[in-house]
Amino acid sequence: MKTKGKATSFDIAHYAGVSQSTVSRALRNSPLVNEETRKKVWEIAKQLNYKVDKNASNLRTQQSATLAILLFEDPTGDESQINPFFLNMLGSITRACAKEGYDLLVSFQSASQDWRAEYEDSHRADGIILLGYGDYMDYQSRLQNLLSQNTKFVCWGAKVEGRPDLTVSCDNYGGGQLAAQHFISLNKTSCVFIGDASEHSPEFLTRFKGFKDTLDQHQISLGERCVANAISTEDSGYHATRSLLANNVSFNALFAASDLIAIGAIKALKEAGLRVPEDVNVIGFDNIAAANYISPSLTTVQQNTTLAGQMLVQNLLALIREEQITDTLLPPKLILRQSTS
Amino acid sequence: MKTKGKATSFDIAHYAGVSQSTVSRALRNSPLVNEETRKKVWEIAKQLNYKVDKNASNLRTQQSATLAILLFEDPTGDESQINPFFLNMLGSITRACAKEGYDLLVSFQSASQDWRAEYEDSHRADGIILLGYGDYMDYQSRLQNLLSQNTKFVCWGAKVEGRPDLTVSCDNYGGGQLAAQHFISLNKTSCVFIGDASEHSPEFLTRFKGFKDTLDQHQISLGERCVANAISTEDSGYHATRSLLANNVSFNALFAASDLIAIGAIKALKEAGLRVPEDVNVIGFDNIAAANYISPSLTTVQQNTTLAGQMLVQNLLALIREEQITDTLLPPKLILRQSTS
DNA sequence: ATGAAGTTTGACACCGGTGTCATAATGTCA
DNA sequence: TGACATTATGACACCGGTGTCAAACTTCAT
Numbered sequence A, B: 001m002k003t004k005g006k007a008t009s010f011d012i013a014h015y016a017g018v019s020q021s022t023v024s025r026a027l028r029n030s031p032l033v034n035e036e037t038r039k040k041v042w043e044i045a046k047q048l049n050y051k052v053d054k055n056a057s058n059l060r061t062q063q064s065a066t067l068a069i070l071l072f073e074d075p076t077g078d079e080s081q082i083n084p085f086f087l088n089m090l091g092s093i094t095r096a097c098a099k100e101g102y103d104l105l106v107s108f109q110s111a112s113q114d115w116r117a118e119y120e121d122s123h124r125a126d127g128i129i130l131l132g133y134g135d136y137m138d139y140q141s142r143l144q145n146l147l148s149q150n151t152k153f154v155c156w157g158a159k160v161e162g163r164p165d166l167t168v169s170c171d172n173y174g175g176g177q178l179a180a181q182h183f184i185s186l187n188k189t190s191c192v193f194i195g196d197a198s199e200h201s202p203e204f205l206t207r208f209k210g211f212k213d214t215l216d217q218h219q220i221s222l223g224e225r226c227v228a229n230a231i232s233t234e235d236s237g238y239h240a241t242r243s244l245l246a247n248n249v250s251f252n253a254l255f256a257a258s259d260l261i262a263i264g265a266i267k268a269l270k271e272a273g274l275r276v277p278e279d280v281n282v283i284g285f286d287n288i289a290a291a292n293y294i295s296p297s298l299t300t301v302q303q304n305t306t307l308a309g310q311m312l313v314q315n316l317l318a319l320i321r322e323e324q325i326t327d328t329l330l331p332p333k334l335i336l337r338q339s340t341s
Numbered sequence C: 001a002t003g004a005a006g007t008t009t010g011a012c013a014c015c016g017g018t019g020t021c022a023t024a025a026t027g028t029c030a
Numbered sequence D: 001t002g003a004c005a006t007t008a009t010g011a012c013a014c015c016g017g018t019g020t021c022a023a024a025c026t027t028c029a030t
Helices: A009-016 A020-027 A035-047 A054-061 A084-100 A140-148 A172-185 A202-217 A234-246 A259-271 A289-293 A305-320 B009-016 B020-027 B035-047 B054-061 B084-100 B140-148 B172-185 B202-217 B234-246 B259-271 B289-293 B305-320
Strands: A066-072 A103-109 A127-131 A153-156 A166-170 A191-194 A253-256 A281-286 A299-302 A328-330 A333-335 B066-072 B103-109 B127-131 B153-156 B166-170 B191-194 B253-256 B281-286 B299-302 B328-330 B333-335
Touching: A009 A020, A009 A035, A020 A035, A054 B054, A066 A084, A084 A103, A084 A127, A084 A305, A084 B084, A084 B103, A103 B084, A127 A305, A153 A305, A166 A172, A166 A305, A172 A202, A172 A253, A172 A281, A172 A299, A172 A333, A191 A202, A191 A234, A191 A259, A234 A259, A253 A259, A259 A281, A259 A289, A289 B289, A305 A328, B009 B020, B009 B035, B020 B035, B066 B084, B084 B103, B084 B127, B084 B305, B127 B305, B153 B305, B166 B172, B166 B305, B172 B202, B172 B253, B172 B281, B172 B299, B172 B333, B191 B202, B191 B234, B191 B259, B234 B259, B253 B259, B259 B281, B259 B289, B305 B328
Parallel strands: A066 A103, A066 A127, A127 A153, A153 A166, A166 A328, A191 A253, A253 A281, A281 A299, B066 B103, B066 B127, B127 B153, B153 B166, B166 B328, B191 B253, B253 B281, B281 B299
Antiparallel strands: A103 B103, A299 A333, B299 B333
């Protein structure tokens, strides 16, 4: 029993002595086909090492059992390294897809490219997951365009008012609150925030708001001088902290918008002769692996990436099935470590 | 100018007043088509937001401009976490694919599944990259089967004698040598190795051999009692080190088969009241991000994941083009940090 | 004017499945 | 035994492109 090249359903039909239609039905376990015939077809398919040609199948059915993920790089990310938080997300999304029987197409995107509908328009994926920090998505028109094409997609990250997408995100506001409450409970009332608290980084801005609002409620003011701009890299956190110190801002509690920033901040503090946590308490955000390894280990607001990946996939699938769904907000959790005594 | 649903080449043909064949040619910039016609077709395609249907195209041409990566989990990997080394590899492979104009299908595999040809047989990918630690691939028959189906694939990891696959790997033997040489140069001659030095973990075994052979050449013996079994997790490294200490094996230099193992080992050493590097020097393998963050920071043998990803993709593409290629061995590099004084 | 070579285009089969419809075979009941 | 429902199967169009072949139209030399 041989075939030239890869086996097709016609080859099976030939050996089974039935029509190709019947083979197709039998392989998909259609109730229309006789039990005996079905077994025979499966038997032969196995012997021929037959696999359905997904291209043909997808072409006909107009769906692909595949999701695509567009990963937007940190604007300043160096060539080789990717934010470990996103790698974790990538991992959990991969797992979630596998669980749902979907394949995953991965693609890096530079924001400038025409990423609009590369995948879904070309029928390679049934839906798209958009993933990235910062303002990569503040291309209202692009999202609008995706919507008008009836493309199914979900975004990870802060919900931006008026943006028409479906999002899954960590409760960034609540995360900021957790950090502030923790500082307050430790009587650390002279606080600074490091991170880009502007609408260019909606996630960071929301974390900042939760942080600031909570402090305000306790009559603790966080002056303008106590907010240093930084993107999510270690270097950026390092320099932002140095400039705070250079400006003689004094503080005993530091909340960083991400763990990478926090790690850079700790480096700068140490260099300036300040001890963590004795002189300054530090809280990060994300709970990347390194947070547990650095010295002192970093207290941080954990984003549950496993759950996040699952929700992104589940919501996207629901969207594809045209079910009614809403934005999802995942609860953050404060992980206590050495950097806050 | 409208179309019901997604635009097809027929829609363009209609508006351009030419045949669908000509549209297809024009869009692929065939020299057979008149410059003027070409421009007109492109213009209309743009207006209609047309994208080639990859399923139809792939079906006809029998290729997909897509590679697949099968990621084998650490046998004991817990549900959510993935070895950061592999996440890095995943990232660099993703980047390398993008650079070559290929898409990437990602899939987790449990070793038990029939992963044989899921992707390539079903025409979803032109080639496969197999990635994982340990003995996940010692299914000679499976690889043989892939070969007999003329499936194009490359493996990451130690070359196993007699295994018929094309591999890209770090020079694990050389990496072991680097570690040994470094210890020797520091006059640390009472060494232990932690890692599964058996044929179940070809990479680890090769690292061990390079380490041991070099020590032997300097008349430094590494007794059986100085080798502790461990898989690539922090926990495993921790327990392996504890059992060494419990057995009263004394040593002033520890070489771990991976960074995760090394991190676990350092934890065990600290708990036992031993100082790193004063009492014991430690070298790891991989150079994951955490190696730079732990305290003391970890001297380690770096595997260049960026280059590795590129080579995997390049070699696979060469294989697909039926070019003659051979196994690739990437040079390791010793990264000096605090854990070796 | 005629033929040869070059350029540009359209018609059509084809890739390998899926879904619809018609048909054949079998069973059921009056 | 004929009318009709039920079950199992085959024929065939179709998804949206690509590649081949023939034909139509130029151009240019003879």
